[in-house]
Amino acid sequence: MLPSSLTALIAGALAAVASAKVVKYNWDVTWVNAAPDGFSRPVIGVNNQWPCPEIRATEGDTIRVKMNNKLGNQTASIHFHGINQISTNWMDGPSFATQCPVPPGESITYEFVADTAGTYWWHSHNMGQYPDGFRGPLIVEDRRDPNRGSYDEERILTISDWHHEQSLKLGKAFLNPGNPLGIPPRADSILLNDGRGADYDFKAGKKYRFRIINMSASASAMIDFDSLDMEVIMNDAAHVKKQKVDQLRITPAQRYDVVVKAKGNRREKRNFGFLVSLDTNRDHTQPGARWQLNQTGYLVMDPSKEKKPVVVDAWNPVDDSKFKPRNNAKILPAPDKTLVFTFEHCADEHGILRHCVNGSPFVNPKVPTLYTAATTGEHNTNETVYGPVHPFIVSSGDIVDIVVNNHDVGVHPFHLHGHHFQVLTRPFTGAGDWSGSSDELNKRPPRRDTVSVYGNSHAVLRFEADNPGVYLFHCHIEWHVEMGLSATIIEAPDVLRDIAIPNDHINACKKAGIPFEGNAAGNVDEPLDTTGIEYDPPLEYTGAEWIPTLIPRFRRSRVARLA
Numbered sequence: 001m002l003p004s005s006l007t008a009l010i011a012g013a014l015a016a017v018a019s020a021k022v023v024k025y026n027w028d029v030t031w032v033n034a035a036p037d038g039f040s041r042p043v044i045g046v047n048n049q050w051p052c053p054e055i056r057a058t059e060g061d062t063i064r065v066k067m068n069n070k071l072g073n074q075t076a077s078i079h080f081h082g083i084n085q086i087s088t089n090w091m092d093g094p095s096f097a098t099q100c101p102v103p104p105g106e107s108i109t110y111e112f113v114a115d116t117a118g119t120y121w122w123h124s125h126n127m128g129q130y131p132d133g134f135r136g137p138l139i140v141e142d143r144r145d146p147n148r149g150s151y152d153e154e155r156i157l158t159i160s161d162w163h164h165e166q167s168l169k170l171g172k173a174f175l176n177p178g179n180p181l182g183i184p185p186r187a188d189s190i191l192l193n194d195g196r197g198a199d200y201d202f203k204a205g206k207k208y209r210f211r212i213i214n215m216s217a218s219a220s221a222m223i224d225f226d227s228l229d230m231e232v233i234m235n236d237a238a239h240v241k242k243q244k245v246d247q248l249r250i251t252p253a254q255r256y257d258v259v260v261k262a263k264g265n266r267r268e269k270r271n272f273g274f275l276v277s278l279d280t281n282r283d284h285t286q287p288g289a290r291w292q293l294n295q296t297g298y299l300v301m302d303p304s305k306e307k308k309p310v311v312v313d314a315w316n317p318v319d320d321s322k323f324k325p326r327n328n329a330k331i332l333p334a335p336d337k338t339l340v341f342t343f344e345h346c347a348d349e350h351g352i353l354r355h356c357v358n359g360s361p362f363v364n365p366k367v368p369t370l371y372t373a374a375t376t377g378e379h380n381t382n383e384t385v386y387g388p389v390h391p392f393i394v395s396s397g398d399i400v401d402i403v404v405n406n407h408d409v410g411v412h413p414f415h416l417h418g419h420h421f422q423v424l425t426r427p428f429t430g431a432g433d434w435s436g437s438s439d440e441l442n443k444r445p446p447r448r449d450t451v452s453v454y455g456n457s458h459a460v461l462r463f464e465a466d467n468p469g470v471y472l473f474h475c476h477i478e479w480h481v482e483m484g485l486s487a488t489i490i491e492a493p494d495v496l497r498d499i500a501i502p503n504d505h506i507n508a509c510k511k512a513g514i515p516f517e518g519n520a521a522g523n524v525d526e527p528l529d530t531t532g533i534e535y536d537p538p539l540e541y542t543g544a545e546w547i548p549t550l551i552p553r554f555r556r557s558r559v560a561r562l563a
């Protein structure tokens with residue numbers, strides 16, 4: 001006889017399959033005018049509306065999004081951040097990694113299983129585009145929430161920096177010989193729930209689950225709920241042992257699920273503020289951090305009562321690398337492969353500042369990397385065929401370590417596609433490169449998909465290669481992606497040979513004039529022939545701009561490290 005827990009598990013799984021549904025969205029991607037902070041500008045919306053819609057499904061459901069690019073003058077793509085795309089790597093969304101940028105007038109469909117409950121978000125993964133507003137929450141509800149009972153109601157809080165200028169123009173001014181110091185675009189304001197401030201109804205004695213999602217392009221934000229504690233229950237859709245905290249720092253792309261209990265009683269009603277501050281300084285642990293953009297939201301019990309501003313004396317957010325996994329999962333076994341990802345600033349021959357990873361910036365290939373893996377046969381285990389994407393080849397079942405050594409003074413939030421990793425160590429500023437000592441590693445590490453790496457410091461991340469595909473590992477500051485701060489994990493290439501890519505995805509390449517077979521330069525007959533592979537970033541930044549006559553277009557520029 002089966003143990004009762006197993007019987008229950010099987011019964012649960014069967015029930016889940018029986019009730020699983022397909023959640024369908026048909027999205028026209030369109031320009032819309034919006035003024036979330038009072039300043040009107042064109043933003044990228046869905047079905048002529050902005051803010052963009054939320055995607056909501058239940059664990060086990062299939063999510064199907066038909067994306068019709070009606071922008072007219074830009075290409076598009078969508079990434080479902082934190083969804084690991086098990087067995088559906090080609091639905092992951094990043095342009096030139098797992099698909100072609102979709103040109104205006106074309107449609108593609110994304111379809112995948114929402115296999116794990118949690119708080120996610122979706123966003124354009126197409127050349128600096130999402131800061132124009134093309135992003136939204138993605139919530140996968142539990143069938144049996146282990147935290148059920150810990151809260152009464154649920155709310156979403158999105159946080160984002162905001163620019164009055166469009167991303168393309170910001171990118172062109174940023175990646176330009178006229179900006180040799182690489183001064184990044186500066187946010188004009190901060191948005192809560194894509195607007196100014198955010199108020200929530202709050203009832204005495206009730207407990208609220210906040211799904212906090214950071215959709216920023218760059219800055220870093222702190223949050224403090226006045227005199228109320230936040231009880232953290234999840235980070236990046238992974239359960240953590242409940243922990244009460246005063247303050248959190250949420251880097252772009254990270255999510256926290258926290259429970260906040262409404263103190264007070266029915267007679268003595270009051271309103272609680274929460275402050276969100278964007279740090280435009282480079283590293284909040286260093287002196288001189290300036291909090292230049294603030295927004296206060298309120299948990300409102302009585303609208304007639306005062307809403308006091310929140311004063312925070314100091315920002316000392318909790319060390320999120322010390323969260324404990326809810327299930328007490330142990331550190332994975334010692335690694336079979338280690339990817340060392342060391343980065344620093346470097347300038348190219350035109351004086352444009354880039355991010356060099358192990359000596360050179362990531363550059364988009366001419367053929368999306370997954371399509372190269374699918375069409376180069378036995379050669380797809382040779383890094384040569386992938387060209388300038390910092391390919392790192394791992395075999396099915398490998399335990400993989402990613403060691404990030406940050407030689408820059410800034411804090412960078414790193415995101416891995418296709419996997420949640422264990423954060424084995426992540427010291428604060430000034431710790432230098434990883435020594436290689438396993439003494440430093442956390443034996444019960446938290447799991448997540450985005451982690452901050454501090455200035456002149458490091459992080460060690462571990463995952464199991466159990467999901468064949470092509471996965472980007474990159475900084476989630478959108479401007480840094482455009483500077484080349486990315487690498488690519490090629491996982492189980494032998495399994496990727498001759499996989500079938502959906503016709504509409506291939507058709508998008510044809511319509512865009514982008515090759516979809518062969519090595520990084522589109523060489524089909526001789527995949528090891530590197531002729532035409534471009535290792536230097538293009539001189540002119542064109543972002544997501546659609547210029548039919550110029551595509552594909554690659555220019556030479558030699559990259560030299562700064563002395």
Ligand SMILES: *[C@@H]1O[C@H](CO)[C@@H](O)[C@H](O)[C@H]1NC(C)=O
Nearest residue numbers: 031042073074166168545546
């Ligand atoms: C594209 O169209 C939008 C909306 O009309 C406009 O604001 C923008 O400047 C255009 N150009 C590019 C290259 O995006």
Ligand SMILES: *[C@@H]1O[C@H](CO)[C@@H](O)[C@H](O)[C@H]1NC(C)=O
Nearest residue numbers: 216218219220221250251252
């Ligand atoms: C959101 O991400 C931005 C960019 O890293 C960051 O500056 C900001 O602090 C984050 N917000 C929160 C609430 O942590």
Ligand SMILES: *[C@@H]1O[C@H](CO)[C@@H](O)[C@H](O)[C@H]1NC(C)=O
Nearest residue numbers: 277291292293294310311312
């Ligand atoms: C934002 O809030 C922080 C913390 O209370 C404060 O130190 C800072 O001066 C505020 N910034 C502005 C521009 O008001």
Ligand SMILES: *[C@@H]1O[C@H](CO)[C@@H](O)[C@H](O)[C@H]1NC(C)=O
Nearest residue numbers: 381382383384385527528529
């Ligand atoms: C990959 O291809 C290059 C170029 O032909 C060759 O020099 C190298 O030995 C190959 N590497 C492996 C691991 O086969």
Ligand SMILES: [Cu+2]
Nearest residue numbers: 412475477480
């Ligand atoms: Cu970065």
